[in-house]
Amino acid sequence: MVADDLTGGMETAAMLIALGIDCGFVTDPELVVDMGETPALVIAQKTRVVAADEAVTKMEKAARALLALGTRQIFFKYCATFDSTDKGNIGPVSDMLMDLTGADYTAFCPGSPSLLRTVYNGHLFLGTQLVSESPKRNDPLTPMTDPDLVRVLQRQTQLKVGLLAHSAIRAGLERLREQVASQAADGARYFITDTICGEDLDALAALTSDWKLMTGNATLVQHYPRVWKAKGLIPAADKRRPLPSVGGPxxxxxxxxxxxxxxxxxxxxxxxxxxxxxxxxxxxxxxxxxxxxxxxxxxxxxxxxxxxxxxxxxxxxxxxxxxxxxxxxxxxxxxxxxxxxxxxxxxxxxxxxxxxxxxxxxxxxxxxxxxxxxxxxxxxxxxxxxxxxxxxxxxxxxxxxxxxxxxxxxxxxxxxxxxxxxxx
Structure with missing residues (x-):
């Protein structure tokens, strides 16, 4: 995983660790060289609100370091409120990762139903409010004034953005794959995903577990281990290690x-x-x-x-x-x-x-x-x-x-x- 801030990156690693999966965490891509045996790795860098070209450069270095280890999938982690501006950085970073991984398409899943961050008909809600009507509209760095994530992402990329609507996500894995193939045939390379309950995240994890590139917020990551274990991709043994106590002021x-x-x-x-x-x-x-x-x-x-x-x-x-x-x-x-x-x-x-x-x-x-x-x-x-x-x-x-x-x-x-x- 490449994460656009440290809190979210650490939360993602912690979720995997809680599920018994060993997960490394670094802020410097050069440190992953000796971590190839670890089943999951997070490189977290402060790229959410830096200039888009700087974010792309940092994320590319991180992704290349992971791919050099033989990584089967890159997951680009960003905030559940899709924190970005019309200049990026979600779109530009995703464009780079598409080229680097050779992915045909990818999806965007910021939804976190347990935190009442949901997406319906492509519109992001915080609780019962559209994000544009919530306090997030006043964010000092990434104000969210447009709730339509298809429009938000389309302003950040030249690739066509589609929508995996809730009806498709709940229709079963085969129908969902057909929907992806149909929109991809019409030129869509990116898909905003509706998510209003945990079962939607299960469906998306099953759909994307073999994709070269996936993007979203940390909550989705919790739904992958069951798929990985079923496919024999990770050890079944529990790798949790307690943190030591630390004294001092x-x-x-x-x-x-x-x-x-x-x-x-x-x-x-x-x-x-x-x-x-x-x-x-x-x-x-x-x-x-x-x-x-x-x-x-x-x-x-x-x-x-x-x-x-x-x-x-x-x-x-x-x-x-x-x-x-x-x-x-x-x-x-x-x-x-x-x-x-x-x-x-x-x-x-x-x-x-x-x-x-x-x-x-x-x-x-x-x-x-x-x-x-x-x-x-x-x-x-x-x-x-x-x-x-x-x-x-x-x-x-x-x-x-x-x-x-x-x-x-x-x-x-x-x-x-x-x-x-x-x-x-």
Whole structure:
């Protein structure tokens, strides 16, 4: 799998691990050279909102590294809300992967019915709302203002985009294959897939398990192992390994501006201090890092702290007006990345990070390229430990997901042996 952010990539690996399948996780394609015996591999890189040509270059390097190992299928993992813009990056990356793998066609399955992310007649819903009517329409980086995913993807590619409607998906495997063949004969190379229940994901896994390329969000991946085992493609033995406990101080770093993250910060603040950093008030990234460290170090003696650049939509707009959309995001990421390094150097060994882009930036600043991932602990949550002499425990979470008390729960869980991460 090639994933366009670290939280989603780690969640995907965790899902396979929870099903007893050994799955490697790296952020650097060069590290997969010695992992050819692992049945599943995830290369997660921060490519969701970078320039399209940069995303394509990074993803191509990752895919080539996997294909060099004899990989039978590439899975391109992106967000359940199809996070992208008219310039990409889902379309351009998929175009490259089609050429690289030689696939005749592929499908796009962002749906996650268990999380109420569903697709019907090609339209993406969050709960009962079209995505264009949900809070996702105000996303500071990838606002979703068009719910028709056929139109959204068609604006990103010159290849013809079709639709595998719900009636076709529920008609049985042979009829579904006929529908793919019929649309492909008319020139369709891409298919948006309707998904409104778990049985739809079972059908799509059966349909695509032998395709050279498949794309979607993490939830679909859970439906492949049963097919793989039935075909004798993977060992039947359970390969789950519990994560070790990690001590030392703990910290929450948050760059997500999602409503759920703001709620989680408020809950954390009921018991522990939170530093909210206003991008309009900071005097550069280096100064902000020093100020945050001066604030945090005395407080860490009594327990975890949280530091956030998270803000309300109005505050985000003001920052974007001053720095530009990309400039504001980059400033926040430099600040949080610098704070993470400073805290690690000061002895912090337990981190909870909120936000996919923030997670990618912080892991990159910390120089982490390979992680031992824990078993799946819930939607949007990935847990892992570095395999260093002084291990660092990480919980990387999607901004939009997780229980309201997640921050303190995960920091405390890292202290305990066996695999406490599953409890969250």
């Amino acid at each position: 703990g910290a929450v770093l948050s760059g997500s501006c999602a409503e759920r993250t703001l709620e989680q910060l408020a809950e954390f603040e009921r018991s522990r201090p939170v530093l909210r950093m206003d991008l309009l008030s900071v005097d550069g990234a280096n100064s902000a890092v020093r100020a945050a460290l001066d604030w945090a170090l005395p407080k860490l003696e009594s327990g975890p702290v949280a530091i956030a650049t998270s803000a309300s939509p109005d505050a985000v707009k003001l920052a974007q007006d001053r720095y530009g959309r990309e400039g504001a995001a980059q400033l926040a990421e430099r600040i949080l990345g610098g704070i993470a390094v400073a805290l690690r150097d000061a002895g912090v060994r337990r981190f909870v990070v909120a936000g996919g882009e923030s997670s990618g930036s912080i892991v990159g600043h910390l120089g982490i390229r390979k992680l031992r991932v824990g078993s799946y602990g819930g939607p949007g949550i990935g847990t892992a430990v570095t395999e260093d002499e002084e291990p660092v425990a990480l919980c990387l979470k999607s901004g939009k997901l997780g229980p309201v008390d997640l921050f303190m729960t995960m920091l405390e869980a890292m202290l305990h042996p066996e695999n406490p991460y599953d409890r969250a």
